[in-house]
Amino acid sequence: MSGRLLRTVATAVLATTFAAVPAAADPVTEKPTVSELLTDLQTLYRQAAAAGETYNATEVQLKTQRTETARLGRELAKARNALADSHGDAGRLAREQYQGRSELSSYLRLLLARDPQHALDEDHLMERAAADRLATMSRLANGAQRAATLAAASRKALDREQTLATRQRQARDTAAARLKDVEKMLASLSPDEIAELAALEASGTAEAQEKLMASGVLGGERTPTEQGERALTYAAGQIGKPYVWGAEGPESYDCSGLTSQAWADAGLEIPRTSQEQWAELPKVPLRSLRPGDLVIYFPEATHVAIYLGDGMVIQAPRPGTSVKVSPIAANPLLGAVRPDPEGEPLPAYTPPPLPEGATAGQDTGYSESEAPEEADATSDR
Template sequence: MVRRPRGWGRAALVCAGLAGSAVLAAPATSAFAAPSPPDQPGTTAPALPGTPATLVSPDYLTSLLTRLQTLYLQAEQATERYDATKEKLDKQQARTDAVNKQLTDERAALSAGQDLAGAIARQQYQGGSVSPYMRLLLSEDPAEAMAVAHVLQEAAGNQASLVKQLRAGEKRLTELSAQAQTSLDQVRNLADQQRKDRDDVKAKLSAVEKAVASLTGAQLAELSALEQHGIDQAQKELLASGKLGSVSRTPSAPGEQAIAYAFAQLGKPYVWGATGPDSFDCSGLTSQAWAHAGRAIPRTSQEQWADLPKVPLDLLRPGDLIVYFPGATHVALYIGDGLVVQAPRPGGVVKVSPIAANPVLGAVRPDATSPSVDTYRLPGIPADARRPTPLGAPADAAKGR
């Protein structure tokens, strides 16, 4: 995920309304060749040798960056919603399977009960009572034969009641199975729709990524610098505001383990919906970091924000989770010194970023009752772990890096 430049909210609303149209270039003010608009095929032939190239204005690059960031946000929102529903789908599938297994067992018990009741009835009809031979067959210990016979006599006397109870159990489980299947179908339909929504956003994102890919090296450098300037400015303002407090805190023992796990994942690619071990999305990284610290937390960023205890920013300690955007659609692991480890966006890798790399919503603490350790030293950060995330790179571009 990325930090939006100033004016992002207003620009995002404008750009969101242009989902199916081109991002139009403003009048030329800088010496960059203009790429085709993001959502339309190129309509202008390449400039002939010796003729002036069409120019790209800074406004065009700003619009392109805003469009790209808006779609990154929408794609992550759609993916997080789908991931949450997919988790519910898996749980509902497990419940449905359990009920169906119970129903199968109940039907087997009903069949066996009917067979046994019939056998007892036939034996009693033939001999008027349970024969000694029958007793021996039903008991490994002849000394217990009389006790078994007594049980069979009672079963024979209540065979109609027994079969009735078994049939009632089968009926109840049949109803539960039908209800479970209905719930499963509803969740599956929702997951299918959300997967379609996610894929639709990804298709739009792919179109903008192609426009970014058509930029020259100088244009890409300016676009990246524009994004980085927004991040640096936001970090400077956050630190100057005093919202992070002036006291450096230490993590809990589990928090330190979560940080160690996150550092071990540096350089692994961002992949939609991934939870490791070879790739991650944002909440896949944070949930796995805390799982490896012995604390299970919800899978998605929205659930982490909703379910975990909130903590004020001025009381942050390493190991806390920083949640971003009004919809809680991105999350990162705080490591101290105003830094986080995050899985940023498609084309990127797990990296160390300023805490203000995205608009901060708040923070949560997975282990609110755990005491802090006495001392803590921020792990050494590899030189390439803070490298800017490429803009417009397809989701698999980071693989192998």
């Protein structure tokens, strides 16, 4: 939290605590400007979003790792059972050899018999006995090696699982802390100050959108692919549902939960988080943007929206807001990616119908914030 934000929160707390105590003189405090407050809020939301994307990515990795750990555990149990059987076979051979009851002792008696020709006729039995012993010992050695290898892999997998679980909890706690900071900050502001923040945000978005559209960087309008149209239809159907940290539908979403589920509904699995979407999906220049493409925001790729066309996106903005249609320049642009680069654009495109009030509400939530308490039920699985 910045120094300005700390001073604001501290001032509010002190004013409440010592309201009944007469003061000799009012202390002189440095009141941050609305612009400074907006910068602080945006920083806190970005930090929460970054932690959220780390949590989401770790959740995916943890599910995969748990599956692998369980598989190795099953394989290790089988290997140990096979090794126990091999130990039993080796013990049986040793007892038979000691007691003179092995096939080999019978063959030696044949060799010493009065009919050596008969003993020679039985030579293949000696070879079979030797082969059986070698096979038993080979199974024992190979089984021991396999069990040791699987035990080491199982320990490593469990360590990896525990590391991921720790990272997941840390990301959850970081996001929760940043959102609590937002709550404290908003609690210290008056309704008029909050309204000023919203107005400043809206004016900043309008100015950025106007400059972007005037620059021509978006190029001409294009049509989506069939899958892109399906993804947009899905996203449009989620408008009005609340943003919830870490959610991926169907009742609520975070930013990348919305985009990943929209494309999943279109029949294409894409990475879960905005950072993975930016890193793994093919990038496209903004001048080639077509509906259905994903627009990535902030230098750390911590926010994502789906392009609707005509300079607008569908997004799950921030805690305290709902899925909505926003100007593409509502947040600082990083770039765009295309989930279906090989898809053939449709000959014509009509944007999906939008519900009334689809563009209403803040592009960044200031009314309330929701800490990631939902993660508690899954973080220690």
